[in-house]
Amino acid sequence: MTAIPVSLLRAESYEPDALRASLEALLAPLGGMGAIVKPGDRVLLKPNLLTGARPTKECVTRPEVVACVAQMVREAGGEPFLGDSPAFGSARGVAEANGYKPLLESLNLPVVEFHGKRYEVVNESFNHLRLCKEAMEADVVINLPKVKSHAQLTLTLGVKNLFGCVPGKMKAWWHMEAGKDRDRFGEMLVETARAIAPDLTIADGILGHEGNGPSGGEPRQISVLAASQNVFALDRAMVDILSVDPQSVPTIAASQRLGLCPDPADLTFPLQTPAELQLPDWRLPSRLIPIDFGLPRVMKSSFKHLYIRWLKEPLRAYANRS
Template sequence: MVVPISLVRATSYHRPELERSLTQVLAPLGGMAAFVKPGDRVLLKPNLLTASRPTKACTTEPELVYAVAQQVKAVGGKPFLGDSPAFGSAYGVAKANGLLPLAQALDLPIVELHGHRYSTANPDFDHLRLSKEAMEADVVINLPKVKSHVQLTLTLGVKNLFGCVPGKMKAWWHMEAGKDVQRFGTMLVETARLIDPALTIVDGIVGHEGNGPSGGEPRDLGVLGAAGNVFALDRAMVAVLGVDPLVVPTVAQSMRLGLCPAWEELAFPLLAPDDVLVADWQLPTELMPIDFGMPRVVKSTFKHLYIRFIQEPMAAYAGRL
């Protein structure tokens, strides 16, 4: 079975140019209408990550979210924006990253993602606690950012769906599965398999290299990618960056589990990875352990609750004075 991966050169977040790039990258896949039907509730899942470093290109560009939401509405879909950041709320992090004015302009709701238990087909994971809002949406559109990652080498489409795990559960998974990087990678792959995004559009116009996901630096890549298969798109983007797929746990485990198509089954109707190859992409200088001990889990949980229920409400109150 041939799996199409659409790659285009895109160098600007300026709205008219970005809209053209988005239309171009979706055209070989049938356009937005191939994924969204009139009346569909469509979750847009960007990488929000953090409110602390909005100038470092470590979150999905707001203009891309805006352009995708516009196209969803144009074909009759009902988009809403959702995430479960490790620290704080989706609304607070979206606001800090400049998404709020665009969401208001489109009447795009920003929702918090709440957890529910879902059974898996993998005997290593009896169940996973995932966002009910993501699982019950008619369509999920995954909007990751291309970034290096000090724990997982790279973060792309599969890792971005970890944002559909409730905030406090992220720290628990780092404790439960973090001592085995391949098990952690499998958990991320199973999360992506259950959420099953209909469409993934990867923001590689400006990436984040080095000690990501937030401690690195912006890097112009000039690439926009899209596919209906998140595992295949991640595999293609690893090739664009010139990185061995076996050193990226999410890609390696998707291949081991048979979820990522063989390279020979990938088709590139526009540009191939070699056409947009990045010769000197910077990976982390040193990988850090994934596992969290219990003290760090408690600290992480407290930080999440403090930001969400004390810091953000106080900032909102001060803004109204």
């Protein structure tokens, strides 16, 4: 197998100048942003926009990272836009609740709300998986996950972040359909990632979220930025940094079964190695909770989604105008 580069870098700060220098150094071994983005490309920036309810808990990709990547895309001649399908609320509403509004305005960065289309994935078991046409039709996809523990999946990294390209309440349907089997659910997430095939994944691990994530834990300094053109390779390197058994993470276990996750011996680290950045005491969830959503939970989730989308966010927007 051809060696797969995973660029890892110790980074301590979201201060714009320091972050820009870190990202340029991080991408240099991959050829820089110009190797990923060509003039005229429409470039989807896919952050983790989990929730607008806990902006101080480091549950979402930091806006500083998205802003810096958007600037680098523009400088390479690309046309960036931000897109996601949060569990609750709209992409714009969740982004603004997490401090994205200044960057959206200063960069005039479009926000696209994801919608679904039928898309046949490689694995016949998931040929009814609906993915967002906005993601599938972008010229370039830059995946921008947050490094977090996850109470259902142990960790959420690059592969899991692409589940945000499944539109709206289809995510809850997949929790019901596949969630009773951790192996099957992991394979569904891996097939989602394989179908979207992000051109670049940059993991925001300067501050992560440990413990009972994806939102119920606490911020934790990891001091790591990671980048790769192979999302499965990036996730495999990150579990070594966090000292987590890869078989305990359903997405990594599934990618190994499907032959998509490279062996650690096939990874190259042009900057720093996982051993140099290793964090021995990263906190995982105190207990894992079921992946599947029973019907009452789906109904509750749907009502919450409708409340946020059609009542809470319009009221907040009206108050901000007043």
